[in-house]
Amino acid sequence: MGCGRSVGAVSTWMATVTSSTYFDITVRLLLAVILGGLIGLERDKRDLPAGFRTHILVCLGSALIMLISIYGFEDVIDRTNIQADPARLAAQVVSGIGFLGAGTILVHGFAIRGLTTAASLWVVSGIGLAVGAGFYFGAVLTTALVLFSLVLLNRLESWYVSQRRLRRLVVRVVDQPGQLARIASLLSNYGVIIRRIEVEDVHRKGDKPSVDITLSLHFPPDQSPLFVVERLRDLDGVRDVSLL
CATH class of the missing domain: 3.30.70.260 (ACT domain)
Structure with a gap:
């Protein structure tokens, strides 16, 4: 009986995912790849430690963790005294990404480099979480603002310095x-x-x-x-x- 119930629960959960959320999950993961890749391309052009693939993986992984937080525990949230908190697992990304960002910061003598790349990884993880949660407008707008900051503001800074x-x-x-x-x-x-x-x-x-x-x-x-x-x-x- 116990085994039959377990199999039935798994079958019900799989049917729910494939019928109602499969397409939505695919769209979210693909969008995470696109948005993370756009920012990664800009970093890659500057030959920085974290480039195209790294930003894609960070954004994709963050989106997946958010999706797991939302859909990964559907088989237990209906039980008595079980409360779901989708933000709890995703919150660990915000602190955990700091260890990856630290690897891009290089110290040469009195100079410190890589802070902008570390910050871009941190922002990309936030974009991935937003995409995974279905907050598309915020994710796309943030990506546009990040590219504006990295590309256009960099040129403006160079012009200002020359003036x-x-x-x-x-x-x-x-x-x-x-x-x-x-x-x-x-x-x-x-x-x-x-x-x-x-x-x-x-x-x-x-x-x-x-x-x-x-x-x-x-x-x-x-x-x-x-x-x-x-x-x-x-x-x-x-x-x-x-x-x-």
Whole structure:
């Protein structure tokens, strides 16, 4: 009797899923793939650690977990004293995605990179949950806003930086004391203001290590960045200067 009831319950549940929700579940999972892929394509074009496939998988997995929360326990919610909470399982995605996002954050010296990609993974997981819950309008609108932020606002930021005469220099120097102080002193003599300093990858040339120093600089209106670059190349211990 017990076995017959179990088989009957499973058959009833499968019939319900295939007849009333099969198409809806398919649409939600496919939409999660599309929306996650759109954001992943933008990240992939920039050759970032989490790209096209990663964003698809995060969005698809989040949508599936939400669907499990909604449809996965239909055979027990009608029992006495059983209360269903679809948000309970899905809520674990919000905290769990943080571990995946942390893997995209890279620290090079004093520079931290990958925060935007980690944030995009977190948002994509939210989009997947929205799609799985059937909140299509919110998922599509959020995807559009994310792409607007990653693409158009990035261009606007670049334009704004150029208008403020902000430029970036990468100075490769021999790794020895006093190099940064000499560079800062020269820039100060020409009225250039240092906005940000990043010390990154150590390169070895022969038996002397060298360090890349990335400088975000504000140039005065009457000062040519190319002229300053030439003066930096004349400093002792400077191996190369690149103007970005």
